[in-house]
Each structure stands twice: as structure tokens, then as C-alpha cells.
Amino acid sequence: MSLALAADAGLALLILGLAVWTTIARTAFGAVIGFMAYGFLVALVWVRLAAVDVALTEAALGSGLTGVLLLGAAARLPRDAAAARPGWGLRLAAGVVSAAVAAGLAAVVLLLPVPGPTLAPVATATLPTLGLGNPVTGVLIAYRAIDTLLESVVLVLALIGLWSLARDEDWGGRPDALRAANPGAALVLLAQVLPPLGLLVGVHLFWTGAIAPGGAFQGGTVLAAMWVLTLVAGLTRPPRVGGRGVRLLLVAGPALFLAIGVAGFWLGGAFLAYPAADAKPLILAIEAALTLSIAVALGLLLAGPPGARE
Amino acid sequence: MSEFLLVAALCVLGTVALGLVAILRGPTPADRLSAAQLLGTGGVAALLLLGVATDTAGVTDLALVLALLAAFAAVAFVTQRTPADVVAEPASPPAQEPE
Amino acid sequence: MTLALNVFTIVAVVLGLVFFLAGTVGLLRFPDTLTRLHALTKADNLGLGLVVLGLLPQVAWPFGGLKLIALWLLALLAGATVGPLLGHAVWTHARGREPPP
Numbered sequence: 001m002s003l004a005l006a007a008d009a010g011l012a013l014l015i016l017g018l019a020v021w022t023t024i025a026r027t028a029f030g031a032v033i034g035f036m037a038y039g040f041l042v043a044l045v046w047v048r049l050a051a052v053d054v055a056l057t058e059a060a061l062g063s064g065l066t067g068v069l070l071l072g073a074a075a076r077l078p079r080d081a082a083a084a085r086p087g088w089g090l091r092l093a094a095g096v097v098s099a100a101v102a103a104g105l106a107a108v109v110l111l112l113p114v115p116g117p118t119l120a121p122v123a124t125a126t127l128p129t130l131g132l133g134n135p136v137t138g139v140l141i142a143y144r145a146i147d148t149l150l151e152s153v154v155l156v157l158a159l160i161g162l163w164s165l166a167r168d169e170d171w172g173g174r175p176d177a178l179r180a181a182n183p184g185a186a187l188v189l190l191a192q193v194l195p196p197l198g199l200l201v202g203v204h205l206f207w208t209g210a211i212a213p214g215g216a217f218q219g220g221t222v223l224a225a226m227w228v229l230t231l232v233a234g235l236t237r238p239p240r241v242g243g244r245g246v247r248l249l250l251v252a253g254p255a256l257f258l259a260i261g262v263a264g265f266w267l268g269g270a271f272l273a274y275p276a277a278d279a280k281p282l283i284l285a286i287e288a289a290l291t292l293s294i295a296v297a298l299g300l301l302l303a304g305p306p307g308a309r310e
Numbered sequence: 311m312s313e314f315l316l317v318a319a320l321c322v323l324g325t326v327a328l329g330l331v332a333i334l335r336g337p338t339p340a341d342r343l344s345a346a347q348l349l350g351t352g353g354v355a356a357l358l359l360l361g362v363a364t365d366t367a368g369v370t371d372l373a374l375v376l377a378l379l380a381a382f383a384a385v386a387f388v389t390q391r392t393p394a395d396v397v398a399e400p401a402s403p404p405a406q407e408p409e
Numbered sequence: 410m411t412l413a414l415n416v417f418t419i420v421a422v423v424l425g426l427v428f429f430l431a432g433t434v435g436l437l438r439f440p441d442t443l444t445r446l447h448a449l450t451k452a453d454n455l456g457l458g459l460v461v462l463g464l465l466p467q468v469a470w471p472f473g474g475l476k477l478i479a480l481w482l483l484a485l486l487a488g489a490t491v492g493p494l495l496g497h498a499v500w501t502h503a504r505g506r507e508p509p510p
Contacts, residue, residue, distance in 0.1 A: 325426070
């Protein structure tokens with residue numbers, strides 16, 4: 001037991017140290033690498049807390065895709081942007097606010113009664129009627145379905161925001177910024193070999209999400225990463241953002257979710273209520289459509305606004 | 311057996327945590343990326359050991375996802391920069407220069 | 410039989426640990442970026458390979474074992490890509506020309 005405690009303490013110290021270093025790093029690139037390592041360690045912490053679903057999301061989205069997004073942002077920053085760092089006063093103020101938030105959260109956690117209030121027994125008790133074995137998927141798709149629905153819509157909104165950064169003459173074109181000028185044999189090979197395996201893992205994560213850690217977001221992120229890899233290597237070209245097909249794919253997930261939610265008024269008696277007999281097939285259909293839409297949205301978010309490579 | 315695997319997981323983590331020093335130290339972005347890569351592989355090994363030792367569902371899948379995305383950051387970085395950027399640490403930002 | 414398999418696991422995992430340690434030490438102590446890259450891409454993939462090899466007798470067959478092997482192959486592929494990518498950039502910068510094929 002003390003061994004586990006020592007491991008947890010060591011992990012926490014590592015994360016704190018890395019967080020401090022990431023904040024004070026002198027170069028944007030160093031800070032991004034620090035951030036990715038940080039996300040990776042946080043994923044390990046989620047495993048230690050027995051929240052493998054969250055760990056999967058953190059590893060794929062928090063550390064993986066966000067890291068790549070930040071790397072792209074750091075690459076596009078003009079060189080003299082580094083000189084425009086905020087002054088010490090502003091940084092100190094931001095630090096104080098962050099510390100206050102952290103202290104507030106710590107106080108809330110420490111003040112919780114023992115045992116903490118929980119809805120977990122109630123939540124798991126009704127899982128069998130949904131045909132699900134993974135309580136996290138149950139909460140996301142059944143009990144807190146409205147949150148998940150809005151999350152999937154937020155991705156589309158974010159993409160619209162990104163696309164609106166395009167110049168007028170580029171509107172409706174292809175986001176070509178990701179394609180490597182000179183990919184090289186190793187990268188092309190990777191982009192040929194990895195995606196079939198990644199496709200398998202992505203679909204596996206979506207499918208297993210019903211009974212074990214996994215789900216639409218994790219599966220969609222892996223699929224998006226594989227797609228982006230082929231874009232970088234120049235094996236595929238991104239779709240025109242004005243195309244009808246890509247837009248249909250983007251809204252398919254949220255639209256199906258919404259349609260089944262509205263149908264819940266007749267079938268289950270309330271918005272987003274599932275009929276008891278067909279809960280599982282409906283949930284699987286929603287998750288499948290969401291996986292596709294999330295993959296396309298994340299891939300296009302990484303690809304950037306339409307316009308040729310500068 | 312699981313005792314041994316847990317200790318082994320800790321050892322791998324401790325080793326790659328040492329590698330964190332290289333992320334912090336650099337000096338070039340290529341070195342930082344190499345260190346991050348090592349952290350990734352070591353983390354995958356630690357997760358596998360942990361997953362088998364504690365028989366937790368999904369830990370192997372997590373390791374699989376990490377292995378799948380391992381090359382991602384390096385690919386994104388190298389293809390978006392010139393070789394000079396990969397090797398040379400950008401000059402440290404100058405102190406606030408008067409306009 | 411179980412004892413033999415357990416001994417096999419322990420030996421392979423400990424060997425893997427040695428390679429992880431060697432990779433880290435190489436990363437910290439080798440003199441330039443290319444040699445550090447070498448230490449990393451060789452050692453950590455061998456380290457992971459030995460850990461996977463050691464774990465094979467401890468997981469359910471066929472799917473648990475195949476998953477581990479697939480995972481190691483993925484890691485090899487990632488290492489085999491990142492090494493040349495970074496190495497190419499380092500070389501090109503240092504010599505001012507493309508490396509020989």
C-alpha cells in the first residue's frame with residue numbers, strides 16, 4: 001500500500017514540477033512539449049483513479065490532438081510574437097487567480113463528507129435496462145444526454161468559427177496547410193501502414209464503449225488522427241469545405257442524436273428518453289454517427305481554415 | 311507476480327521521469343521531442359505492466375491508443391518547420407524593447 | 410510450468426528495464442542530437458519489446474497476447490518513423506545538404 005502511495009506522490013510531484021516549468025518556459029515550442037508530457041502524466045493519474053475512460057480521452061484529445069493543434073499554432077506565430085509577452089504584473093495576477101481557483105477546488109474536495117455524496121449506486125442500478133455495461137457511457141448518453149448533445153454541437157460551432165477565419169477568395173476551398181512540402185519515405189510509409197490499424201482501433205473503441213472504457217469521442221479522435229496523418233503525408237487531400245458531403249458528415253451525429261431525442265417525446269415520454277425495449281440499438285446508432293462526425297470535425301479543426309499553404 | 315509487475319511499472323516510470331530532465335533541458339527541439347518520445351514509450355510499458363498486474367479493463371486499450379499516436383507530435387512538428395527550426399532553439403525572447 | 414513462465418516473465422521484464430535505463434542515460438549523457446536519437450530509438454523499442462515479451466505468458470490468449478504484439482509493432486513503427494524524420498532534419502541542418510540515400 002505504501003508503495004502505491006509513494007508512486008502517487010511521485011506522480012503528483014512530477015506533474016506539479018512539469019506544470020510550473022511549462023508556464024515559465026521561454027519558448028512556445030518548449031511549453032507545448034511540456035504541455036503534452038503533462039497531459040500524458042495526467043492520463044496516468046486518471047488510470048490510478050480508476051477512471052480509464054477519462055484517461056483515454058486525456059491521452060487522445062488532451063495530450064495528442066491538442067498538442068498537435070498547439071504545435072501548429074506555435075509554428076504560425078510570427079517570430080517577434082515572443083517579444084510581446086505580458087508584463088510581470090499581468091503574469092503575477094494570472095498566477096494569483098489560478099492559485100485561488102486551485103485552492104478553492106482543494107477546499108471543496110477536502111470539505112466533502114466521508115463517504116462523499118454519490119449517485120453512483122442509482123446510476124449503475126438502471127444500467128441493465130439500457131443494455132450497457134460501461135457506466136460512463138450510460139451517464140453520457142442516457143442520464144446526461146443533453147450535455148453530450150451540446151458537446152457534439154460545440155465541435156461544429158468551433159469548426160464554423162475556424163472556417164470564418166478564411167480569406168474571402170479562399171472560402172469554400174480546401175484547407176491545405178497541413179500537407180508536408182517534402183514528406184519523405186518514412187512518413188509516407190507510416191501514413192500507409194498506420195491508418196488501417198488505427199481504423200480498427202478507432203472502431204474498436206467506439207464498439208467497446210458500450211461495455212468497457214471507450215466511446216464516440218475516443219474512437220473519433222483516433223480516426224481523426226489517422227486521417228490527418230494521410231493529409232500530412234499528402235496521400236489524401238482535404239475536402240472542399242463548401243462540399244455537401246463533408247457538411248452532411250459533420251452534422252450527421254448531432255442531427256441523429258437530436259432526432260432520436262425528439263422522437264423520445266412519443267417513444268419514451270420525454271425529450272431524449274429512450275424506449276425501454278430498443279435503448280441499446282438506438283444508443284449504438286447515436287454513438288456510431290457521433291464517432292463519424294467527431295472524427296471529421298476534429299480532422300478539419302486540425303487542418304485549419306481553407307486556403308493554400310503559405 | 312502482480313507485486314513484481316507493479317514494482318517494474320514503477321521502475322519504468324521512474325526511469326522515464328529521469329528523461330523528463332531532457333525535455334526541460336533541450337537544448338534543441340529535436341532533443342525535447344526525443345525525450346517526449348521516450349516518455350511515451352516508457353508510459354506505454356508502465357501501463358501494460360500496470361494493466362496486467364491489476365487486471366484493469368481498458369488499460370491495454372489506453373496503451374494501444376498511446377502507441378498509435380506516438381509518432382504524431384514529431385510528424386506534425388517536423389513537417390511544419392524547416393530543418394533549421396528543428397535543430398536550433400529559437401533565440402530567447404529579447405527583454406521588452408522600447409518601440 | 411507456471412514457475413518457469415514466471416521466471417521467464419521476470420527475466421524478460423528486468424532486461425526490458427535495463428534497456429529503458431540505457432535509453433534514458435543515453436538521452437542524458439550522449440554528446441550530440443544524432444547520438445541521443447540513436448540511444449532513444451534503439452533502446453526504448455527493445456525495452457518495450459522485452460516488456461511485451463515478458464508479459465505474453467501472463468495474459469489471455471489469443472486476443473490479449475495478439476494485442477500486446479500489435480502494440481509493440483505500432484511502437485516500432487512510430488520509432489522507425491520519428492528517428493529518420495528528426496535525423497533527416499538534424500543532418501540537413503548540420504551539413505547544409507540532403508543526406509545520402
